[in-house]
Amino acid sequence: MLALIVVVPMLGAAVAALLPPGRLPWLLATAVSWFMLYAAAVLAAQSMDLGVLSYWMGGWQPPIGIEYRLDPANALVALLVSLLAAVVLPYAGRSLASEVPEEKSPYLYAAVLLFLAGQMGIAVTGDAFNVFVFLEISSLATYTLIGLGRDRRALTASFSYLIMGTVGATFFLIGVGLLYAMTGTLNMADLAARIPEVAETRTVHTAFAFIVVGVCLKLALFPLHLWLPNAYTYAPSAVTALMAATATKVAIYVLIRFIYTVFGPDFAFGDMPTVYLLVPLAVVGLLSTSVVAIGQSNIKRMLAYSSVAQIGYMVLGIGMATTAGLTAALLHVFNHALMKGALFMALGCIALRFGTTQLDGFRGLGRRMPFTMAAFVVGGLSLIGVPLTVGFISKWYLVSAAIELGWWPIVAVIIVGSLLAVIYIWRVVETAYLQSADDETRCEAPLSMLVPTWVLIGATIWFGIDTRVTVGLAERAAAMLTGAAP
């Protein structure tokens, strides 16, 4: 099962490319994503029981061969990716059909499946070079998907992302190469065992720096986030929903994995000035992008900046270097994926009906598309951190972790961030409910798009109330990661 969760979407992509244009590629992609969800659920359950699952590709024992390795931390990520895929793909059928010419659908869905295979491959592998290969698979698919957006600015957005992303991936590769030079292995567990002997060397320090910078480019930490606003804004709606919910989260997972498992928290936080870098950048990032978000007239772009801000929260949690901080970060990884996925899907519904996501177009939308706007409002409340939503849970854990450390200024920053979110969400709410449009006919989104959006929004409320699963997994994962230092 551990192998299949990646192999099925990979081969599925090849099959999708062979199918004739029409609905078939979409059906195949949806079916594959549901299979992935099933597999991820099975694997998550197994890993809660057994701790660590291991699979040897080709039957070769690691570090001779490549190993797939699952523990509660990446089980959470795998679950997240497949859940989002399983919800966004049914939605995508209608949404993408209106934004991408039908004749391209085999390649479109092949790219979607490649993206999913790549993300899942990064999430479950135990080999550092394998991370690079699957990172590039999903990146190439992403460049393609963004470039299929209707606006010509999608092309430049994709190209910029390509350049920045490849530099990031190459930095990552340099780091892995330097590590290999000092330890002779590529397997992450093996690296963890061998790094301590050579941890004092300048090479290992440099390797750490390059890996962190490379990954931070992919996860859009300020100031390496420059590719994100354009990429999210101009990509097709369903693509943005899928990407916003998964790609940066998986990158955060990679950061966590390398800091905690490969290098170990003592090295990463003790020997290297990581905390002094991550925390300030996270704080500046989340404040500055929240402010920029307020000024945006294109709501998709506003949400993109909001995403960078939310990533700032996650990195803040990691930068705290405590189990509590890590738990909060992991929680927010999951919760934010739900929130943003749903928000972008709601935007996609609006784009379907109006062809635009400019704020002016939102006038009176509260009456014309009641369910869609309601979903948007709930998602927005979650972003702010209102109780009964998942956003509140993440912020709560984050604030507790900060209080535990006595970092009162940080608590203030988190609260200010929420207030800024109130402002940018309120602008939309005010326009939608308190202003009227010229034409007040109802034009609600089609069910095939509305239902998945509400499934995710429902999840943001459900998991905001019943936190056993998410908090349970996150706490277990954080405990294993911090306790599992070499």
Place this chain on the structure above:
Amino acid sequence: MSFFEHYNYHLAIVLAMIGLYTMISRTNLVKKVAGLNIFQVSVFILFISLGVIEDGTVPILSPDHEVYSNPLPHVLILTAIVVGVATTAVALALVVRIREAYGTVEEDRVHEQDDAL
């Protein structure tokens, strides 16, 4: 002392930096792609240097030799080269489309047209 033992690595790094500079500082999109390639190939040179062993030979087993260079970096770099050309192909496809949409492949001009919107 250690400078001369590492000359290979240093020279590869210099090459990589030339490539990186080309990629960042030039505005012509095709040049950026070329710079990206140079950056990547130089990193590959660095990697392969890591696998070299004194008095070693090509890692193809033969009765005449005992000491072989490490095959693992070769495999990794082979993969990386292919990944590189795949990226180049997609990048150039984007450049062609950008040219068709904007009439230019100079980054400045493209931004001008976008900002004018």
Place this chain on the structure above:
Amino acid sequence: MDTVVDILLLAFLAICAISILRLRDLFAMTMMFGLFSLISAGLFTTMDAPDVAFTEAAVGAGISTILILATLAQTSRREQATPARSKLVPLAVVWVTGAVLIYGTADLPAFGDPDAPVHNHVGPHYIQESGKEIGIPNVVASVLASYRGYDTLGEVVVVFAAVVGVMSLLGLRRRPPGLRPARGKPDPNDVLKVIATMVVPVILLFALYVQFHGEYSPGGGFQAGVIFAAAIILYALVFGLDKARQVIPPKVLNRLPAAGVLIYGGVGVVTLLLGGNFLEYYALAEDAKTAQHMGILFIEIGVGVTVASVMLLIYFIFSERGRGKRPDEGNGDGDGDGDGDGALSRDEGGTA
């Protein structure tokens, strides 16, 4: 002596790199790019990495250069000047990155040191055990196709992802029914035609050799696929795109990349069904070495099919897109020759 060769090659590479940076004539830059790639292939050879050299030469000096040329044929030939002001930030970034990297290499083992960690852990295992466990002399092939076969599957998928990308972005324009007729101009490339007719079959044969002999000498699916595509591209350059398109019918060619991926993945699925792990070749047959050989043979075929078809498809798509387009300040290169090729023939003279 080795050291001298090394330093010389690296110096040439540096000269190439700097000229690529500074040349404003992009056509010349592309030639330097091809040269850079070829010299680095030479460098790889002196560093005992012929498989890598082979791939770099075929892919870098071959495919990448051709794609850049195909792109230039549709865009402009000259680059605009960069304002001096905006060079400060890139310079700073590059100096910092370079300095950090050089700092980082300070503690690396010396170049060629046999006591380095890389020569004492996983590496020696491959060298010492692959003879018994897999039984083919080319250790790089053993690692690529078997020990780390899963990475190679990922690599094939990357190639496939590239063609999906290029097809989505550039392809699928409905071809006008009937082939475009030549525009009546007599083709002066007789010498090229004669040579090409003799050389193309040899190249194809060589591709097959590289594919199947890759276990015993440098080579394998990737290099073979690229060489195969190169043969057909050469044919296209000399005889015209339309004739080259007929070599492999488009309907078939469009499906081949996916087919290659499925062949490779299929081997893995078969091993799963036979009770082993994914891509565990031992499940395929009784005798260990036969099983490994079978597995490696089939996946290499998958690799070769995908790589050849992808390289060819991408070239065709770029060329067809460029049909009827003129580059800026064209000097007779690009589509100026009127035969609707998208093929570059510099000796046509100024027909912009």
